[in-house]
Amino acid sequence: MDFIEEYDVISLEELEDIKESISTQDLPSAIHTIKEYLKKQDLVELNIGVTGESGSGKSTFVNAFRGLGDEEEGSAKTGPIETTMEPQDYLHPKYKNVKVWDLPGIGTPNFKADEYLDLVEFERYDFFIIIASDRFRECHTQLAKEIMRMGKKFYFVRSKIDTSIDAEKRKKSFDQEKTLDIIREDCEKGLKKIGIEDPVVFLISNFELGKYDLNLLQERMEKELPQHKRHVLILALPNITLEINEKKKKALEANIGKVALLSALVATVPLPGLSYAVDLVILKKEIETYYNTFGLDDPSLQKLCDKSGKTIEEMKSRMKSPLRFGINKASILSLLGAASVFVAENAVEYVASLMPILGTVVAGGMSYMTVSRMLKRALNDIAEDARDVLISSVGTAV
Numbered sequence: 001m002d003f004i005e006e007y008d009v010i011s012l013e014e015l016e017d018i019k020e021s022i023s024t025q026d027l028p029s030a031i032h033t034i035k036e037y038l039k040k041q042d043l044v045e046l047n048i049g050v051t052g053e054s055g056s057g058k059s060t061f062v063n064a065f066r067g068l069g070d071e072e073e074g075s076a077k078t079g080p081i082e083t084t085m086e087p088q089d090y091l092h093p094k095y096k097n098v099k100v101w102d103l104p105g106i107g108t109p110n111f112k113a114d115e116y117l118d119l120v121e122f123e124r125y126d127f128f129i130i131i132a133s134d135r136f137r138e139c140h141t142q143l144a145k146e147i148m149r150m151g152k153k154f155y156f157v158r159s160k161i162d163t164s165i166d167a168e169k170r171k172k173s174f175d176q177e178k179t180l181d182i183i184r185e186d187c188e189k190g191l192k193k194i195g196i197e198d199p200v201v202f203l204i205s206n207f208e209l210g211k212y213d214l215n216l217l218q219e220r221m222e223k224e225l226p227q228h229k230r231h232v233l234i235l236a237l238p239n240i241t242l243e244i245n246e247k248k249k250k251a252l253e254a255n256i257g258k259v260a261l262l263s264a265l266v267a268t269v270p271l272p273g274l275s276y277a278v279d280l281v282i283l284k285k286e287i288e289t290y291y292n293t294f295g296l297d298d299p300s301l302q303k304l305c306d307k308s309g310k311t312i313e314e315m316k317s318r319m320k321s322p323l324r325f326g327i328n329k330a331s332i333l334s335l336l337g338a339a340s341v342f343v344a345e346n347a348v349e350y351v352a353s354l355m356p357i358l359g360t361v362v363a364g365g366m367s368y369m370t371v372s373r374m375l376k377r378a379l380n381d382i383a384e385d386a387r388d389v390l391i392s393s394v395g396t397a398v
Contacts, residue, residue, distance in 0.1 A: 052131030053107040057159040113146035162205035210240035264368035294386035321381035
């Protein structure tokens with residue numbers, strides 16, 4: 001039981017229900033049941049509300065947070081005047097359970113925080129990002145206090161930091177770290193003056209999201225979200241810093257116990273070919289998730305190439321995983337060293353599953369160990385490839 005709680009996986013009752021269901025099905029039906037179960041694991045929703053004054057860059061932040069440029073398909077409309085008249089949700093391109101909401105601008109002469117939060121349907125958001133492109137003003141603090149009063153979290157983001165840095169670079173005495181400290185302190189002092197105790201401000205460039213305070217913002221959000229939402233946030237973040245790359249790896253690693261347990265359960269059902277077929281389904285689904293999460297799928301690599309000026313061939317030359325040329329039966333089996341070993345293990349599992357009690361324990365244990373070993377190797381290889389590609393794309397460690 002401790003193992004199940006540690007990995008936040010399905011309950012023992014649910015496992016028994018799945019086993020009971022597939023034990024009366026033929027092979028295609030049982031595989032379909034497992035596929036549907038795996039899909040349901042991605043249904044935890046995360047709703048992020050992004051607000052700020054007109055022209056503060058909130059719509060561009062909505063796009064950047066989802067790994068999109070301002071003119072890509074599915075991007076939020078941006079412009080020098082307010083383009084958002086009512087709450088508009090934008091789905092994450094890879095995680096449809098993650099919605100980033102572009103909220104109407106604040107700061108109008110008759111702005112009232114309580115009325116605004118009613119208008120945008122406050123209850124649906126897990127947290128808010130409050131953006132300013134210069135100093136924070138009374139409308140920002142009014143909103144923050146009302147959000148706090150209603151028991152939700154918010155984060156102050158000072159946007160357009162790249163513009164501020166470019167302006168300061170003209171000075172002979174320019175020091176980037178000092179400049180960032182001055183901007184941060186100025187924002188925090190301003191917030192204290194208008195009633196926010198111990199404010200924390202995160203400095204962000206929407207066009208260079210991996211620079212400045214993105215890691216600090218991510219760490220704060222991660223710490224304050226419930227466990228199940230935290231996992232979704234980490235997977236959805238664009239893979240643009242080494243810190244995020246490592247956190248993604250740890251989040252995905254925590255899921256291996258869950259899917260290996262599912263594999264072990266299936267191995268105890270005495271249906272010829274079931275364990276082998278389901279293990280391939282589980283492995284393929286998880287490995288595809290790894291590639292998407294780390295941004296190593298072809299569409300994501302193409303975006304990276306467009307930004308860095310490199311070709312996909314150059315990027316893939318940095319990758320060493322046997323899965324880099326395609327996720328198929330042969331490449332998956334190569335993770336175990338030899339396909340025949342995997343097939344043989346599944347044959348032994350089937351024979352063992354026919355034996356009462358002890359046999360099913362042996363079958364389940366073998367399946368658990370095999371799937372765990374293959375997924376750990378795949379994850380290590382893919383995370384390392386993602387790290388190398390990330391460093392290559394910017395020419396240095398990030």
